[in-house]
Amino acid sequence: MLILIEVAAIIAFAVSGLIESVRHRMDVVGVFTVAFVAAFGGGTLRDVLLDRRPLFWVQHQEYVWLVMALTLIGPPLLGWMRHRWVDRLMQATDALGLGLFAVSGTALALAAEMPLIVAVLLGVVTGVFGGVLRDLLCNRIPVIFYDHRPYALCAFIGCWVFVGLDWLGLEDWQALMAGVGAATGSRLLAVGLDWRIPPWPRESSVD
Amino acid sequence: MLILIEVAAIIAFAVSGLIESVRHRMDVVGVFTVAFVAAFGGGTLRDVLLDRRPLFWVQHQEYVWLVMALTLIGPPLLGWMRHRWVDRLMQATDALGLGLFAVSGTALALAAEMPLIVAVLLGVVTGVFGGVLRDLLCNRIPVIFYDHRPYALCAFIGCWVFVGLDWLGLEDWQALMAGVGAATGSRLLAVGLDWRIPPWPRESSVD
Amino acid sequence: MLILIEVAAIIAFAVSGLIESVRHRMDVVGVFTVAFVAAFGGGTLRDVLLDRRPLFWVQHQEYVWLVMALTLIGPPLLGWMRHRWVDRLMQATDALGLGLFAVSGTALALAAEMPLIVAVLLGVVTGVFGGVLRDLLCNRIPVIFYDHRPYALCAFIGCWVFVGLDWLGLEDWQALMAGVGAATGSRLLAVGLDWRIPPWPRESSVD
Known part of the structure; x- marks a missing residue:
């Protein structure tokens, strides 16, 4: 079950990279790189800051193949993806991935004996920095910095809920x-x- | 005394991030991230390159709270900050922070047995890369790369002075x-x- | 012989940084930083992801001095460099450097017991991410992402050839x-x- 959510979340994050890179008319190298960074950038940054190895995508190399496959089959489907109910499904999956990645990032940071505030911030980084790095590679100001919609804040709240309940002994x-x-x-x-x-x-x- | 300078320098660096991010009309997520990166980005990059843990802001979590507080109380004060003698005070604090961060970065790199030239470069990175990363997050060419004013060069000189006197046995x-x-x-x-x-x-x- | 190729490749990569930074009218700080990142960025990112120390340019500090010397003597020569046979020589050296860096990056990753696909990707990162980071510092979308010319793909092929022959027992x-x-x-x-x-x-x- 958790693995299913994880795969769905990685696909949702990678597709956000596909959309952004195709919009900038990148070639296959750019599309793959941006999709890869969108999917794994947040967790990689967290692991580098925590000095934790192996990296998530080194441990699960099947996810690397997944993003490669998405790069090859994804772009022609993008037009179709943006209309219809697919768009809604993607947003729901993205929200689920945001929560899952952020809270599990916080759990990993707590396991590495980080202070609470640092663990929460690293959780948020895990959830949102894939998107930040995706936007930087596309030469844009990261969209979560200025669009005035709660995204990182939701991850922030979720991480505090987790930390609080954990502290209460659940x-x-x-x-x-x-x-x-x-x-x-x-x-x-x-x-x-x-x-x-x-x-x-x-x-x-x-x- | 050293702690006072350090706090003042972190505030000066973080405020430079506040100014830049508010100018780009970011929301609270962007303002905090840019201020945080401006304050701690240089030292974090140095620690990652040196493979040194815990990171500076993990060891001193009170500084993370400080930047959070600045994010909440800072923006409305910015207009006031840019007029009057506050601007001058900020420049002096920034210069002090530049020197303090750069030289202490070099000292840490020497303690990790880096060669001299590498220690000096890591010192400069500690002093100036917070600003570089701040500008990259705001989608600008880093200002220290093209403004033709000595900033990184001053850090460079200070680091060599430190290394030279250290070598002389002071x-x-x-x-x-x-x-x-x-x-x-x-x-x-x-x-x-x-x-x-x-x-x-x-x-x-x-x- | 290998060392000669390595030096030539570092010069070719650094000069690509010089050209890009001078074109953006940077000062000496920017020119050095961009040249340095173009030359060593890919290998540094690989080493950080592999958690491998000391970094390449820490072990060979003479290369840091080389890039400093290039920063001082290079820019006035750039006009001359772009005409004549020098341009062709640079492209050949760049291609040689691409292959050398990528394949040796893959070899290092295999030695660190990475899975095949990860070793190949880290090889490509070693070869091309210097250029990607150079372009990001100059506030451009990385040129290898959208110019529709095979560059990263050539590194990708070379790394697979190496991995395949290695597996065959050569x-x-x-x-x-x-x-x-x-x-x-x-x-x-x-x-x-x-x-x-x-x-x-x-x-x-x-x-």
Whole structure:
């Protein structure tokens, strides 16, 4: 079950890289690299910061083949993917992946005896930095930095829920489920109700 | 005393991230990330290259909270910060932070038995790469690469002064003070006298 | 002999950084940084991902001095470099460096007991990510992602040739020579015959 979610999340993240790279008219090298970085960049950065080896995609080389296959079969399907119910399915999967990656990142950081705030930040990094690096490779300001929609914040909330319940003495898998639920649920709510982060500062004082 | 300088330097670096990110109209996620990277990016890159753990901001989690607090209280104050004597104070603090971070980075690299030139370069990286990564996240060419004002060069000089005095057999803290003084002093002079790095090559031969 | 090729390859990679940075009118700090990253970025990223120390340029500090010397003497010569037979020589050296770096990167990854596909990818990263990071520092989409000319693909082929012959039981140096030959040869052919990677998908379906 968890593996199914993981595969679905990796596909959702990789496809976000496919869409972005095809939009920039990249060739097969660019499409693969951007999809790969979108899928594995967050976890890789976390592992480098934690000095943890082997890396996630080294341990699961089948996921590398998965992204290669997506690079080859994905692009012609993208037009089809953006219409219809596929788009909704992708957003749900992305929200699930965000929660799963973020909370499991926090769990790994806690296991490495990081302080709470650091573990939470590394969890958020795991969930969102694939997208940040994807945007940097495409020469854009990372979209989660300025689109005023809760994404990293949902991961942040989910990681605190996990950390809090873990501290209260719940069993690991219960705290994990609750954390993933909080992150994914708040993200789905935010998308469904079109929540916005208020501008800060209210009017821009620096220009 | 050293801790006071360190805190002041982290604030100065983080505020440079605040200014840059607010100018790009980022939301709270972007503002925090850019401020965090501006404050800790250089030291983190040095530690990753040296394979040194725990990272600076993992060891001092209070600094992470400090940047969070700055993200919340900073942006509305930015307009006020850019007028008046605050601007001057910030430049002095930034110069002090540049020297302190660069020379202590070199000292750490020497302690890890790096060759001299590598230790000096890692010192400069510690001092200036927070700003480089800040600019990359904001999708700009790093300002220290093209503004023709001595910044990285001042750190470079300070690191060599430290390395030279250390080699001459001075005590650690004396060499450190002299190195920080050389870097900070030359930076303040460069700002005060408006020094420029001459263009190189004299006329551009590649277009 | 190998050392001669290595030095020539580092010069070719560093000069690509010089050209790019001078074109963006950077000062001496930017020119050195971009040249350094173009020369050593790929190998450094590989070593960080493999958690391998000391880094290549820490072990061979003479190469750091080489890039410093190039930064000082290179820019005025760039106009001269781009005309005449020098340009061709540079392309040949670059192709040789691509093959040498990629295949030796794969060999190092295999020695670290990475799975085949990961070793091949790390080889390609060694060969091409210096250029990717160079372009990111210059605020461009990495040229190998969209120029539809085989570059990373040639490294990819050469690494597979090396891995395949190694698996067949050939001696190390024979497999290495064949791999470098395949990568360099296919790159030279691609340049000479002006091969293109077909667009993928055929017409863009996402806009």
